[in-house]
Amino acid sequence: MIFNSLEYALFLPLIFALYWFVVNKRVTWQNILLLFASLFFYGSWDWRFLFLLSFSTFLGYFTGIRIEKAGTPKWKKFWFWLSIVLNVGFLAIFKYYNFFVQSFADLFNSMGMNLDASSITLNIILPVGISFYTFHVLSYVIDIYLDRIKSEKSIVDFGLFVAYFPLLVAGPIERATHLLPQLKKERSLSFNNAVDGMRQILWGLFKKVVVADGCAEYANLIFDGSADYSGSMLFVGALFFTFQIYCDFSGYSDIALGTSRLFGIELLRNFAFPYFSRDIAEFWRRWHISLTTWFRDYIYIPLGGSRGGTWMKVRNTFIIFLVSGFWHGANWTFIIWGALNAIYFLPLLLTNSNRNNLETVAQGKIFPTIRELVGMIVTFLMAVFGWIFFRATDLNHALTYIGKMFSEDLFKKPAIPSLAYVPIVFVLFFLVVEWFGREKKYALEDFAPSWWFPFRWLFYSFLIAAIVVLSGVEQQFIYFQF
Numbered sequence: 188m189i190f191n192s193l194e195y196a197l198f199l200p201l202i203f204a205l206y207w208f209v210v211n212k213r214v215t216w217q218n219i220l221l222l223f224a225s226l227f228f229y230g231s232w233d234w235r236f237l238f239l240l241s242f243s244t245f246l247g248y249f250t251g252i253r254i255e256k257a258g259t260p261k262w263k264k265f266w267f268w269l270s271i272v273l274n275v276g277f278l279a280i281f282k283y284y285n286f287f288v289q290s291f292a293d294l295f296n297s298m299g300m301n302l303d304a305s306s307i308t309l310n311i312i313l314p315v316g317i318s319f320y321t322f323h324v325l326s327y328v329i330d331i332y333l334d335r336i337k338s339e340k341s342i343v344d345f346g347l348f349v350a351y352f353p354l355l356v357a358g359p360i361e362r363a364t365h366l367l368p369q370l371k372k373e374r375s376l377s378f379n380n381a382v383d384g385m386r387q388i389l390w391g392l393f394k395k396v397v398v399a400d401g402c403a404e405y406a407n408l409i410f411d412g413s414a415d416y417s418g419s420m421l422f423v424g425a426l427f428f429t430f431q432i433y434c435d436f437s438g439y440s441d442i443a444l445g446t447s448r449l450f451g452i453e454l455l456r457n458f459a460f461p462y463f464s465r466d467i468a469e470f471w472r473r474w475h476i477s478l479t480t481w482f483r484d485y486i487y488i489p490l491g492g493s494r495g496g497t498w499m500k501v502r503n504t505f506i507i508f509l510v511s512g513f514w515h516g517a518n519w520t521f522i523i524w525g526a527l528n529a530i531y532f533l534p535l536l537l538t539n540s541n542r543n544n545l546e547t548v549a550q551g552k553i554f555p556t557i558r559e560l561v562g563m564i565v566t567f568l569m570a571v572f573g574w575i576f577f578r579a580t581d582l583n584h585a586l587t588y589i590g591k592m593f594s595e596d597l598f599k600k601p602a603i604p605s606l607a608y609v610p611i612v613f614v615l616f617f618l619v620v621e622w623f624g625r626e627k628k629y630a631l632e633d634f635a636p637s638w639w640f641p642f643r644w645l646f647y648s649f650l651i652a653a654i655v656v657l658s659g660v661e662q663q664f665i666y667f668q669f
Contacts, residue, residue: 188231189663190442191396198228203449207376214373218347221450225352229316232356236314239277244349246273247324251331251338251345267332271325278321281313283517316356318514322481323349327363329485336363344370351452353443357436357664359457359477366454374451383632384448386647390631391441393650398617399435400662401610402427410578413588418597421588428578429571430614433462435665436475441629460625462618463548465562467531467569468541478514482507493536500536505529515577520585524576531569547626613653 188194202224210216230237250270257263327348330336339345348367354360409416409424416424440457447454461473471479487507491499505526512525535541548563549555555563572589579585603611624630635643 188228190439190446191392191658191662194231198224199446199449206450212373212375214371215343217374217450218343218370221352222343222347222350225347225350225355228352229350229355232315233312239281239314239317240320240350243274243277243321243324244346245342246270247327247349248339248342248345251328252340254328254331255338263332267328270328274321274324274328278317281311281317283513285517319358319360320349320355322360322478323363326360326481326485330363336367339363339367341371351447353446354454357439357443358475359440359443359455360481361455361477366452369452377451380451381449384445386631386636387441387445387448387629389445389647389650390629391438391443391445392654393438394434394441394617395438395662395664396658397653398610398613399431399433399438400659401613401657402431402434403662405604405607405610406431406578410588413584413591416591417599417601418592418594419599419601420603421592422597423601423603425571425575425578425592427610429462429567429574430617432574432577432665433458434617439664444629456628460547460621460630462567462570463563463622463625464566465544465548465559466535466540466566467528468535469544470566470570471528471532472545478511482511486510497537501533504532504536508532519582520576520579523582523585524573527573527576531573550626609657 188198202220206217206220210220226237226240229240247270250266253266254263254270257266327336327339327345331338339348344367347370348361348363351361351366406424406427409420410428413421413424437458444454444456455477457475457477459473459476461470464470464473487503490503490506492503493500495503508525508529509522510525512521512523512528515521515524532541535543544562548559575588575592576582576585579588620634621630624632624634627633635646638646
């Protein structure tokens with residue numbers, strides 16, 4: 188079941204009605220309902236995934252209590268590392284085992300040794316969302332170990348924290364300090380909050396179904412047949428993927444946050460208009476915020492952050508970006524993508540310029556300054572180049588794609604198919620809406636609500652019509668594979 192499916196369109200209103208009109212004002216029963224709804228939602232992918240989710244949940248619940256109650260530092264450390272090793276171990280087996288086996292086999296084969304990796308690889312399916320809910324449990328256990336929070340005694344509340352269906356398969360990556368207190372307090376239906384949640388869901392669906400899926404058709408066509416296209420068309424393909432991945436992932440996050448607001452629960456913000464960033468440091472403060480801050484708080488700062496000398500700053504920067512790349516997938520392309528972003532980031536860090544752009548670009552103004560515009564264009568093009576590694580099937584594909592893109596016909600007029608102008612027009616429309624809504628939590632938060640009633644509903648109707656008319660075969664969200 189995915190957010191842009193008919194099944195979800197039936198599932199969500201049903202759970203909403205039961206939540207507010209059957210178990211209303213009984214927090215425990217509301218949480219039980221949401222927990223069972225979350226397990227059903229996740230099990231609809233593959234019921235076998237529930238075993239790993241349940242194991243991770245019970246492991247985090249049990250070891251969290253044991254860490255808090257440990258009588259000595261020795262036992263506290265024992266339960267802590269048991270939880271970390273088992274959680275990371277399962278993630279490594281399902282997501283990275285075959286990658287390491289194949290990489291070692293390739294290394295030995297390059298030295299003339301004949302090693303058949305197929306005989307020792309595992310034929311297993313990567314459970315949807317495993318990277319996300321594993322990080323939920325890891326942050327919870329780490330916070331208990333560091334005495335930041337107390338262990339959760341209610342298995343229902345903790346299970347819901349791990350498996351809450353709006354964020355289960357693609358985030359945002361929640362913190363126990365933020366979500367668990369909300370699950371324990373009484374919640375009441377707010378009409379304004381629910382309407383705003385529906386508005387955010389609508390914008391998320393528009394970004395996913397209309398923009399992302401529209402761009403995906405041509406991004407896939409160009410990347411999969413890159414040998415047949417000119418340099419200028421390969422650049423167009425990279426642009427299509429650049430908007431596809433942003434609208435796909437931020438669209439999911441908008442739907443997740445909007446859905447959760449229907450139940451009176453606020454999730455962490457995951458995107459803050461990253462393509463309007465003026466440097467790469469600002470980009471990473473605005474892109475996949477929940478993951479970026481997770482790595483900052485649980486890896487970068489414990490390693491020393493930016494407090495040490497130049498070597499420590501460089502080392503920690505590369506570690507955090509390489510880990511971020513590897514988190515996304517078991518492929519050298521993701522590792523190179525992470526390393527490339529570390530290289531982008533280093534000049535800002537070493538010149539203490541990485542926190543120059545903390546406010547929203549052109550705040551309170553309609554247009555940016557020339558300097559801001561140049562900064563946005565350069566940062567955007569850096570992101571476009573990096574996304575080529577992210578989208579390519581393997582490292583050879585990425586390098587071949589880049590080599591052919593930077594050929595003599597890069598600046599020739601691209602032969603864009605006439606039908607491809609449909610997603611291009613919607614990309615331009617999307618950029619206008621996002622630009623005027625960039626100072627809010629999401630683009631439509633204050634873009635349309637203040638309009639005259641007929642204009643407001645005409646705008647909403649346009650979005651709905653575009654979603655209905657342009658929706659084709661249900662397309663999974665890109666980040667489901669991570």
